[in-house]
Amino acid sequence: MAAEINQRLAGIATPKKFKMALNGCPNSCVEAQLNDLGIIAVQDGYWLYLGGKGGRQPQLGTRLDMVIKEEYILETVERIVRNYIQVAQNERLGEVINRVGLMPFLKGVLAWSSGGFKTCIGARYCKNGVGDVHVMAERIISSGGVQGNVTISGCGNACVMDNGAYCNVVILRDRLWVYNKNGDVDVVNADHLPEYLKRKSILK
Numbered sequence: 562m563a564a565e566i567n568q569r570l571a572g573i574a575t576p577k578k579f580k581m582a583l584n585g586c587p588n589s590c591v592e593a594q595l596n597d598l599g600i601i602a603v604q605d606g607y608w609l610y611l612g613g614k615g616g617r618q619p620q621l622g623t624r625l626d627m628v629i630k631e632e633y634i635l636e637t638v639e640r641i642v643r644n645y646i647q648v649a650q651n652e653r654l655g656e657v658i659n660r661v662g663l664m665p666f667l668k669g670v671l672a673w674s675s676g677g678f679k680t681c682i683g684a685r686y687c688k689n690g691v692g693d694v695h696v697m698a699e700r701i702i703s704s705g706g707v708q709g710n711v712t713i714s715g716c717g718n719a720c721v722m723d724n725g726a727y728c729n730v731v732i733l734r735d736r737l738w739v740y741n742k743n744g745d746v747d748v749v750n751a752d753h754l755p756e757y758l759k760r761k762s763i764l765k
């Protein structure tokens with residue numbers, strides 16, 4: 562994993578020192594808690610600690626309340642580092658998190674917001690999630706250009722529901738509830754969402 566992270570990120574300039582520690586188990590012999598990004602392998606995936614540092618003003622990293630699955634760990638690490646580079650003001654990651662808050666920082670990292678789309682952090686990263694908002698967003702984008710704003714929430718809590726959006730999609734297991742701007746609510750099969758959006762002229 563260290564080699565793969567290196568392949569993705571080596572040579573990228575960071576605003577301040579950025580240290581990572583990879584641990585094979587929770588004994589954490591190379592101190593995940595005292596590095597900007599600490600990784601600990603556990604039974605079903607990985608724990609992540611963010612924002613730790615040593616030095617004159619040491620700070621323990623905060624463990625995210627989630628287990629990141631093997632298939633998402635590299636992408637997650639890359640997103641964290643790239644988002645840190647974007648939002649840091651000459652600060653270590655711990656200082657960024659102290660300033661903006663952990664959840665706002667994480668939403669910037671793990672939610673999607675591009676090309677008219679906004680998603681919540683979804684089932685990959687939220688224990689309430691029942692649907693993969695990231696896969697759904699990718700599937701829609703590969704089907705055509707979006708004409709207006711669309712939000713996708715990974716469960717009925719509908720965290721990214723936006724009254725100003727053309728369409729708000731809420732994943733409820735294998736069915737979607739789609740709230741349209743004109744006030745209609747449709748129940749749509751997840752596989753048929755791109756066609757549905759095309760019919761509504763939301764997707765070109």
Ligand code: SF4
Nearest residue numbers: 681687690715716720
């Ligand atoms: S909508 Fe559901 S899955 Fe998405 S962040 Fe909110 S609680 Fe989690």
